[in-house]
Amino acid sequence: MRWTSLRLRLVVVFGAVALTAAVSASGIAYWLNRESVLSRTQTAALKEFKQEMRDKAAQLPLRPTQPELEYTARQMADGGSGFSVLLIGERAEDKPVAGVSDQDSFTLDDVPQSLRTAVNDRQKVTSGNSSPYHVFWQRTERGGTPYLVGGTRIVGGGPTGYVFLSLEQEREDLNALAWSLAIATGLALIGSALLAQAAATTVLKPVQRLGDAARRLGEGKFDTRLRVSGTDELADLSRTFNNAAASLQKKIDDMSAREESSRRFVADMSHELRTPLTALTAVTEVLEDEADTLDPMIAPAVTLVVSETRRLNDLVENLMEVTRFDAGTARLVLDDVDVADQVTACIDARAWLDAVELDAERGMMARLDPRRLDVILANLIGNALKHGGSPVRVSVRTVGQELVIEVRDNGPGIPQDVLPHVFDRFYKASASRPRSEGSGLGLSIAMENAHIHGGDITAANIPDGGAVFVLRLPHEISEDPSEGFPEGFDDDHGHDRGHGLGRGEGGGAQ
Missing domain, CATH: 3.30.565.10 (Histidine kinase-like ATPase, C-terminal domain)
Incomplete structure (x- = not known):
C-alpha cells in the first residue's frame, strides 16, 4: 500500500491520534497510581514508626546500653509492617551506641548522610513549629531494590531512630499496572486501526465509485451515472457529478449530431459534385486540346477554366478523403x-x-x-x-x-x-x-x-x-x-x- 493512498493515511492518522491519547492517558494514570501507592505505603510506615518511637523508644533510659537498644529495635520491628529499625543512643558524652533489629538487612551505612543531618538538625521552636525534631524520609536503592528510609529523634532526650522499609512489592504492583496500561494502549491502537479501516471504507467507497465513474466518463461512456443516497457532502458530490455527466452527454450528443450532419453534407456534396465535375473535366480537356486553334481573346479564358476545373476536382477529392478519415473508414x-x-x-x-x-x-x-x-x-x-x-x-x-x-x-x-x-x-x-x-x-x-x-x-x-x-x-x-x-x-x-x-x-x- 503506497503512502499516497488515502486509506493508509487515514489509518496512520487514526493510529497516531489513538496512540497519543492512549499513551497520554496511560502515563497520567500510571503517575497518579504510582504516587498514590508510594504515598500510602510511605505514610502508613512512617506513622507506625513514629508511634513505635513514642511507645517503645521513648521508654529507654537516657543512657541506654546496646542490648537495650537492640531489644527495643526488635520489638519495634516485630510490631511494625515489615520494616527494620536502627536505634542510636549515647552511653556517655559523645560515645554513641547503636542497636539494630536485623544486622543483615539494615545498618547505619544504609542511611544517607543528608538524611542523618536533617534528622539531627534541631529546629527553633516557634508558634508555627511546636517541635524541635521532625520525621524525615528519603527513597533510595540498594542492589536494585527500592527502599524507604526515614528517621526522627525523641524530643527531650533519647535515642535517634531510623526505619528501613523495602518497596519491592509496590514496585511489582506498579510494574503490573504498567504492563496492563501498555496492553490497554496496544488494544486501543488495534481498535483505532480497525475503526480507521471501517471509516476509510465508509468514506472512500463512494470516492472510489466516483473515481471509477469519472474514468468511464473519460473513456467515452457518457451514460455513466452514480447512485445517490443520503444528504451528506458525498451525496451532493455525486449529484453534482451526475448533473455534469448529463450536461456533458447532451453537449457531446449535440456536437456528434452536428459533426455527423456536417460530415454527411460534405460527403454528399462531394459525391454530387463528382458527376458534373466529370463532365466539366471532359469539356476542359477538349478545350485544352483545341486551345491553339481558338481566338487569342478566348484562349486565356479557356486556360483559366481548365486550371480552376482541375483545382475544383482536386478539392472535391481531398474533401472525400478527409471524410473517409473522419468516418474511420x-x-x-x-x-x-x-x-x-x-x-x-x-x-x-x-x-x-x-x-x-x-x-x-x-x-x-x-x-x-x-x-x-x-x-x-x-x-x-x-x-x-x-x-x-x-x-x-x-x-x-x-x-x-x-x-x-x-x-x-x-x-x-x-x-x-x-x-x-x-x-x-x-x-x-x-x-x-x-x-x-x-x-x-x-x-x-x-x-x-x-x-x-x-x-x-x-x-x-x-x-x-x-x-x-x-x-x-x-x-x-x-x-x-x-x-x-x-x-x-x-x-x-x-x-x-x-x-x-x-x-x-x-x-x-x-
Missing part, C-alpha cells in the same frame, strides 16, 4: 515496396526530376500502402517546391525499426507562429492569400496517411536556411484492418486519385 492496402523506386516514381510522375535531388539506396524494402505513401510524398515535395524553392533534397534512411524520409528545401523557412499550424486543415499562412492554389488540406491529408501507417510527420526549420519535413514510418505494419480502422471501406476511389492528390497540396503552409 480509411484503411491500408499493404504491399512490399522498394522505397527508393517509390520516391523516384512519385517525382517522375509529376515531372520534378530536375528540381528534386534524391538520396536513397535501392533495395530498401518496407511494407506499406504505396498509394498513400505517394500521397504523402507528393504533398511534402510539392509543398517544398511551391513555398521553399528548388532544389529540394529528399533523403531516405533507416533508423532502428523506422523508415525515415526527409524533405528539405532552400526557402526562407516557416515562420515561428505558423510552424505549430502547418498540419491544420484549411490553414493558410497568409490571410492576404485566401485564393492561393492550395486548399489547405494537403499537409493535413499527408499527416492522416502517416498516422494510418502508425507513423508521424514533423516540421522544423534548418539553422542555415530552409525548412525540413521528416516522415517516420514503421517497417512492419499490421494488415489487420480491425486494428484502429473499421472494415467495410469502399476503396474504389482510392487508386484513381493519385494524380488529384499528388499535385503538391501544401495549403500555403509556408
